[in-house]
Amino acid sequence: MKCPACGNSEMVTEIKDEILSYSGQSLTLHTMKGDFCPLCGEGIWDEESYRRYTEAQAAIMRAVKGDVGADIRRIRKQLKLTQTELSEVVGIGKVAFSRYERGETRPPAPLVKLLKLVERHPELLSEMSPTYRPKREARLTG
Ligand SMILES: [Zn+2]
Structure with missing residues (x-):
């Protein structure tokens, strides 16, 4: 897969923790998997991790702004x-x-x-x- 940001063709698959933070609230997502560009830092989550990421993002917005x-x-x-x-x-x-x-x-x-x-x-x-x-x-x- 090519990096969508810089065009580098050496994306590296990694599993890592991602910390989401918004307005004083933060939330850690463990064992998130994605392809990352070692040159520019651009990353693309796999399908499951992306779903978890968007859900966590929505949850943190609800926590901060109310539902x-x-x-x-x-x-x-x-x-x-x-x-x-x-x-x-x-x-x-x-x-x-x-x-x-x-x-x-x-x-x-x-x-x-x-x-x-x-x-x-x-x-x-x-x-x-x-x-x-x-x-x-x-x-x-x-
Ligand atoms: Zn890149």
Whole structure:
């Protein structure tokens, strides 16, 4: 395999520990395997190590920044809306919205702030979307 960074053709397979750190949190991944370039230091993890690396990266982000996806889901459930309904209200694609909830994509900060605002003031929803009406408990009137 050729180094994608410098073109050196002598990549060396190594097994080593990788330390991930972010904003004061750190996490060590043991026995990570990959091909490394002795010239420039570029490395490519094998499939399994790469998966572990991305999972650890997501975990460390959650530890530092909180689980925003879970926050969004909680707020949506509290508003008694489906992903489709809430994504329409805020004007975001349904697919993107479900990725935010699953933590696959980090939601834009303004969206998170908006949803936290709506969490405290659910009546604002009807202003954001003229067609949206808050769901009320079914009432029997006599
Ligand atoms: Zn290189």
